[in-house]
Amino acid sequence: MAQLHVESWAPDYGSPFESDAGLAEPEKVDETVEVHGLWHAIPGIDDGISQIAFVDGVRRIDARLTIDDLTGPVAGICGSYGVGAVLWDRSIPRSEIVEARIGRLAVFGSGKGAPIPVISAELSYQSESVPDADPGALITRFHGAMRRAEGDLSEELAKTGVFVVSDGPINDMAATDKVGFIKSHRAPYLSHERAAVIGSLECGQRTPLFLIGKGGRYERYSWYFRIADRGDGHSWTGVVRGEVSAALDLDRAASIAARTTAIIPAVASEGHVDPRAPQNLVPIAALERELRRRLGDPGYVYRALRSAIMKPHAAGVV
Amino acid sequence: MTVNGDAQNTAVGRVLGTEHTTTSEFRVLLEEDEYLQLDDLVVVRTEVPKRGEVRTYGMITEVEAIFEGASFESDTRRIAGEGTMPGAKVRSARAAVTRVDPEVWVSPDPGEIVDRAAGIERDKALYVDEMGRPLPVGVGRDGSPMFVDLDFFDGRKGGHMSISGISGVATKTSFALFFLRLLSSRPDILGEGAANLRILVFNVKGEDLLWLDKPNRYFDEAAREQWERLGVEPAPFPSVSFWAPPRAQSGDVVLPDTGGRQENVAAFTWTPREFIDEGLLRFLFTDANDSRNQIPFIEERVRSQLRRYAVDVAGEPGAVVLRDPMEGYKPGDQVTPNPGEAVIRDLRSLVDQLEEFVDPEDGEPERRWTGRTQAGTVSAFMRRLHAAAHRLGHLVRSGESRRIDRASAQVSVVAIQSLHELGQRFVVGALLAEAFAEKERTGQRLPLSVVVLDELNKYAPREGTSPLKEMLIDIAQRGRSLGVLLVGAQQTASRVAPEVMENAAIRVAGRLDAAEAERSEYGWMLPSTRARARLLKPGTMVISQPAIPVPLVVDFPFPPWATRKEEVDTAQSDPFEGI
Numbered sequence: 001m002a003q004l005h006v007e008s009w010a011p012d013y014g015s016p017f018e019s020d021a022g023l024a025e026p027e028k029v030d031e032t033v034e035v036h037g038l039w040h041a042i043p044g045i046d047d048g049i050s051q052i053a054f055v056d057g058v059r060r061i062d063a064r065l066t067i068d069d070l071t072g073p074v075a076g077i078c079g080s081y082g083v084g085a086v087l088w089d090r091s092i093p094r095s096e097i098v099e100a101r102i103g104r105l106a107v108f109g110s111g112k113g114a115p116i117p118v119i120s121a122e123l124s125y126q127s128e129s130v131p132d133a134d135p136g137a138l139i140t141r142f143h144g145a146m147r148r149a150e151g152d153l154s155e156e157l158a159k160t161g162v163f164v165v166s167d168g169p170i171n172d173m174a175a176t177d178k179v180g181f182i183k184s185h186r187a188p189y190l191s192h193e194r195a196a197v198i199g200s201l202e203c204g205q206r207t208p209l210f211l212i213g214k215g216g217r218y219e220r221y222s223w224y225f226r227i228a229d230r231g232d233g234h235s236w237t238g239v240v241r242g243e244v245s246a247a248l249d250l251d252r253a254a255s256i257a258a259r260t261t262a263i264i265p266a267v268a269s270e271g272h273v274d275p276r277a278p279q280n281l282v283p284i285a286a287l288e289r290e291l292r293r294r295l296g297d298p299g300y301v302y303r304a305l306r307s308a309i310m311k312p313h314a315a316g317v318v
Numbered sequence: 319m320t321v322n323g324d325a326q327n328t329a330v331g332r333v334l335g336t337e338h339t340t341t342s343e344f345r346v347l348l349e350e351d352e353y354l355q356l357d358d359l360v361v362v363r364t365e366v367p368k369r370g371e372v373r374t375y376g377m378i379t380e381v382e383a384i385f386e387g388a389s390f391e392s393d394t395r396r397i398a399g400e401g402t403m404p405g406a407k408v409r410s411a412r413a414a415v416t417r418v419d420p421e422v423w424v425s426p427d428p429g430e431i432v433d434r435a436a437g438i439e440r441d442k443a444l445y446v447d448e449m450g451r452p453l454p455v456g457v458g459r460d461g462s463p464m465f466v467d468l469d470f471f472d473g474r475k476g477g478h479m480s481i482s483g484i485s486g487v488a489t490k491t492s493f494a495l496f497f498l499r500l501l502s503s504r505p506d507i508l509g510e511g512a513a514n515l516r517i518l519v520f521n522v523k524g525e526d527l528l529w530l531d532k533p534n535r536y537f538d539e540a541a542r543e544q545w546e547r548l549g550v551e552p553a554p555f556p557s558v559s560f561w562a563p564p565r566a567q568s569g570d571v572v573l574p575d576t577g578g579r580q581e582n583v584a585a586f587t588w589t590p591r592e593f594i595d596e597g598l599l600r601f602l603f604t605d606a607n608d609s610r611n612q613i614p615f616i617e618e619r620v621r622s623q624l625r626r627y628a629v630d631v632a633g634e635p636g637a638v639v640l641r642d643p644m645e646g647y648k649p650g651d652q653v654t655p656n657p658g659e660a661v662i663r664d665l666r667s668l669v670d671q672l673e674e675f676v677d678p679e680d681g682e683p684e685r686r687w688t689g690r691t692q693a694g695t696v697s698a699f700m701r702r703l704h705a706a707a708h709r710l711g712h713l714v715r716s717g718e719s720r721r722i723d724r725a726s727a728q729v730s731v732v733a734i735q736s737l738h739e740l741g742q743r744f745v746v747g748a749l750l751a752e753a754f755a756e757k758e759r760t761g762q763r764l765p766l767s768v769v770v771l772d773e774l775n776k777y778a779p780r781e782g783t784s785p786l787k788e789m790l791i792d793i794a795q796r797g798r799s800l801g802v803l804l805v806g807a808q809q810t811a812s813r814v815a816p817e818v819m820e821n822a823a824i825r826v827a828g829r830l831d832a833a834e835a836e837r838s839e840y841g842w843m844l845p846s847t848r849a850r851a852r853l854l855k856p857g858t859m860v861i862s863q864p865a866i867p868v869p870l871v872v873d874f875p876f877p878p879w880a881t882r883k884e885e886v887d888t889a890q891s892d893p894f895e896g897i
Contacts, residue, residue, distance in 0.1 A: 086404045088401060088402060089401065090401065092401060093399075093400060093401025093402075094401045095397070095401050095402060095403055095404040095405075096404050097404045266400065266402060267400075267402040270392075272390075273390050273392065273393075282396055282402045282403045283402055283403060283404060285403075286387055286403045286404050286405070287404065289387070290387065290404070
């Protein structure tokens with residue numbers, strides 16, 4: 001009989017296991033790139049790498065805007081995002097926030113746009129527009145801007161020879177040492193027979209690599225691994241997915257997977273500390289906290305925006 | 319004024335902006351490569367609209383450090399142990415504002431640079447620039463001298479010093495003597511008061527103070543350097559006289575009652591004539607509980623009658639007989655005793671004679687001596703007199719005058735540790751009365767007369783009244799203008815008459831009992847200083863003075879004089895001295 005479990009994440013954050021196939025396009029999966037036959041759990045290997053960078057981004061809608069257009073009101077959003085990196089030097093050991101970049105963006109729908117007056121050097125918004133009138137499209141554009149900034153930062157760091165673990169899927173396919181760290185599962189990638197091995201993973205073990213997005217622009221190697229003891233939880237408790245660009249050769253991809261699988265459990269968070277434990281990693285949680293702080297006080301930003309935009313003749317429709 | 323008068327101020331941090339700065343306190347975020355410790359002095363320059371630059375001076379009262387970014391206690395391990403969590407070590411310090419210059423009472427701006435105050439800035443933080451006569455009284459944690467404004471000790475603007483601290487660490491008297499040594503060694507600072515300065519010191523415990531004129535064999539180079547930093551050549555007290563009561567059973571040969579030291583110690587006594595003329599009878603009734611009954615009335619009557627009845631005896635200096643004043647004797651008359659007439663040569667014979675008048679075994683008491691006092695009170699009075707004759711009878715004897723001559727040396731040490739408490743109070747009362755009366759006669763503040771009295775709570779207790787307590791209160795209140803300065807010491811300020819404590823302009827505390835430190839008597843300390851007062855080492859004191867709104871913590875150096883016989887440096891002292 002099926003066993004019932006309560007998820008470890010606080011309910012506000014959803015579930016780390018959301019099999020919402022509708023969100024992801026069906027991808028071509030090749031389960032035989034590393035192991036042809038029967039799948040078994042593979043232990044991770046810590047190769048002793050000393051410098052690991054964790055990259056993440058946060059975003060916030062600062063205000064919702066409306067252009068009073070002749071054709072009717074046009075919706076817009078004003079938002080701030082921050083991307084940054086924590087460098088974990090395992091030889092000392094110390095972690096340090098080495099990069100924090102803040103971007104501010106206004107997005108309008110229906111192809112319209114209006115400049116946002118510059119409030120101060122730290123508080124000025126780029127203005128963009130999307131053809132769609134759907135509010136979801138505004139968010140998607142804004143979110144995309146943050147993801148691009150994340151990808152840029154990851155790639156910059158990886159090029160300096162640092163091993164990069166970035167939160168979320170990777171979106172830069174260059175053949176560098178960077179791992180996308182996906183903590184919730186929205187799309188089922190594996191066949192039922194192969195997926196069964198996931199339940200048998202111990203902490204610090206992984207599945208064999210599989211290729212996703214085969215034949216497309218975003219071809220990458222991926223694997224599942226467990227970053228905390230399962231305890232009383234369900235079979236996917238503490239399971240995350242890693243991915244690297246398929247531009248790397250398979251051996252390289254396998255050694256990165258082995259390293260990631262072995263090291264990440266050391267930075268997994270604990271239930272009493274993080275509402276998204278264990279998947280929300282300690283350095284990433286701290287980085288998000290710091291980035292949110294650097295976005296500025298939301299009340300202050302909102303008031304500053306209001307007073308700048310409400311000034312007569314300050315904003316004109318383009 | 320300072321050792322490093324031209325030292326540059328160095329930036330140590332910035333005024334913290336996460337909480338309000340106030341006119342009484344602000345916090346400092348420290349630079350990575352700088353530090354501040356307790357008692358350090360800092361200065362902040364703030365640009366005040368319409369008023370220009372205002373400098374806020376502060377003294378560090380607490381230093382703190384935390385991991386910024388840690389929200390759970392276990393984050394400490396993540397940050398410092400595993401290193402998996404980024405977090406910044408942040409060190410900060412809390413400063414109590416000592417001064418704002420010019421006096422525009424605004425708070426310092428957040429984010430402003432905080433400098434360590436050195437040189438002239440340090441002097442300003444401590445108000446040294448405004449002190450009339452700053453006397454260095456030790457060094458601060460930064461190794462530079464700390465000052466006391468003598469205007470607030472010698473009576474110009476304030477007077478007296480009160481020293482509190484638990485016993486055993488011997489810091490109270492040590493500090494008092496250290497202070498007096500500085501006072502007497504720096505006539506350049508003390509000024510006109512330095513001429514004929516007289517110091518009266520009571521040795522109430524052990525024989526600690528009987529070696530003030532002897533070099534200390536444990537005095538070392540480090541201590542010498544500290545003394546020199548205060549501008550004083552370290553040496554034992556140059557001019558000291560030692561006085562002790564005679565041994566109780568010494569017969570005709572009067573020997574001082576001291577243990578470790580005999581040489582240069584003089585025995586002191588009062589003659590019956592002196593006892594009567596100076597009204598010393600009142601100091602036999604110094605128990606604070608005596609005032610509840612009628613004893614003071616009868617004592618006062620007997621005291622004045624004694625003055626009227628006493629007539630000198632020819633050929634016996636200091637001895638008297640009691641004769642009816644109606645017989646017409648004038649002061650200075652000498653008579654030959656009648657056969658069978660009692661001659662008063664000591665306290666015992668005086669008491670016996672008084673008993674004849676006030677409580678005769680057969681017959682009625684003489685109303686002229688007792689007034690309308692009830693028989694029970696008279697008996698109580700006599701009981702106390704008998705007890706006094708037993709305990710301190712040897713302090714009164716006829717013969718040559720052996721009064722303590724306070725003019726013979728700059729410092730007079732009176733050793734009363736061997737006396738019963740009753741006797742100690744008698745001697746203290748008699749000597750204070752003498753010193754105070756002398757100054758009252760002249761009405762002049764100069765020359766200064768300093769009295770050092772330990773265990774003040776015994777002489778001026780909080781509860782009850784006694785002639786001795788009243789006199790100490792009188793000295794505390796009026797002594798300032800008459801140049802009689804009290805340096806009082808006690809374990810617990812809360813047990814001393816508040817009138818005496820309140821009049822001490824300079825307050826000093828060594829290590830305090832934890833419960834005692836919380837009392838209102840120590841309200842002059844900052845909360846942080848109070849917390850530390852439990853932990854102060856010997857040689858460290860907290861000083862408060864009216865010139866500075868915050869207490870100073872100072873270290874004072876090891877004394878160059880001995881405080882025990884074993885400490886006397888025999889190689890340095892002259893064995894033939896005094897012969």
